Amino acid sequence: MNSRIGGIDAAGNYPQHWRRPPFISSPWLRYGLACGAVLYLIVGIGSVEINWTRVWDGLPRGWAFVYGFLAPDFFSRGEDIRAGILESLTMTLTSTVVGILISVPIGVGAARNLAPPLVYGVCRSIIAISRSFQEVIIAILFVAMVGFGPLAGFLTLAFATIGFLSKLLAEDIEEIEESQAEAIRATGAGWLQLVNYAIQPQVMPRLIGLSLYRLDINFRESAVIGIVGAGGIGATLNTAIDRYEFDSAAAILIIIIAIVLVAEYSSGVIRKWVQ
């Protein structure tokens, strides 16, 4: 659109063509960003070193992987896959349950409208610490502490759940309908009764939804932390890929995708049922 009011130019003529308004209105910012982006692309792509002969050598392996997806091998490593998936599933469930149990009080403490400033500060810092690091890094530390195996994975996932769930729960509590809380307060309710009768019914459906979502995330993460020795299907997957057994790897990936699909579908059903 022309910047002059009414679109009339200096000679008094009406514009004959419409031009769509640009996404970023300031031209300096628009062209500056574009130049910066082009410059970055040149420098960035230039700094990526690619070993083309190695890529060329790897292409058959790429095909082997695609072929593995078409003809996955569920059986030759069947026992390992079964044990790994079982470990992943049990880790996921226990860590999610424990994570929720810990994150509910922390979430209540991190809600500005419920907690005194000191508690608020402490709970918010716990959330910040838990959210800042990748699960894999936390898993490395827990493996160093309690040794290899699913216990380290359980601790990792429970710790990561706290940051995720407490933060979203706290935000939810801060956004509740205040009039309901006031109505309960007017009956002379104490703090616990306030939480139980005014807050809990309002946030419960969303808390259940978030918990199911986190269950889903924890399962996906449980497939990863096995790479650093924290139990679950990741270790089996890592071995399969290291040995170039792409048909077994593809089988594991297909199982993961299928479980995520089932989890997503059933969490949709449960959420509908709760509301």
Add this chain to the structure above:
Amino acid sequence: MPVREVDGKIHWQRRSSAREFALWFGWLLLVALFVFCWQVMNQQTLWDFVPDAPRQAADIAGRMTPPRWSYMERLWVPLWDTLNIATLGTLLGIVLAVPIAFLTARNTTPSARFIRPVGLLAIVSSRSINSLIWALLLVSILGPGLLAGIIAIALRSIGFIGKLLYEAIEEIDHAQLEAISATGASSLQILDFGITPQVLPAFAGISVFRWDINIRESTVLGLVGAGGIGLELSHSLNTLAWHQVSLIFIVILGTVILSEWVSARVRHALI
């Protein structure tokens, strides 16, 4: 209103007795499942190590402090590589995700019966598999290096950007499309002038959000050989150089906080 009679007085209840019972049964089932899973999970756990954990933690913390600050000069290049993996990976992911999103959205797909399910499957597969697993695969196919990391990030981003973008496309205002088509516009022109302007702000926000997540994820891709600062982390861990590990943690933390701040500012400016 569910009520209960005790000694001739009527008491208010939140739920009817049958629902209350069903609820308690559900909780009981969950507890039983938890106990069962806990036992299956810990069949092979060596509990001898566990009481030792606080001492181990203190030991590691002691080795981590003070961080070896002089190591920083060797971290700048890996840090730049990490930023490149995240940014170029996000760009590649966007390029791949946009057509998939348009092919998947119910109102723009060419065929709801054949192409939409394929698009949904691509999105779900990409979302289910963590970028670290993609990296693991690509390192064994393409060899270690930044390229594997970039493609891993891109493949994981397709699912995220694709899903949020196709949902945004499905939620657009149809009156605008009708107005554009009333001018005699072709379907491509409707796409260009009717749909794109409506989803552009959401699209920009989604992309910046994903970039922020990708920075986080690209810091650990090096653990499986896909370049970046994770490679240094892996070296330091293998040589048990904990005072270098702690410096890398600090650098990662700083990068993550900075990228989160940038992404929050940009998204705030967009909305």
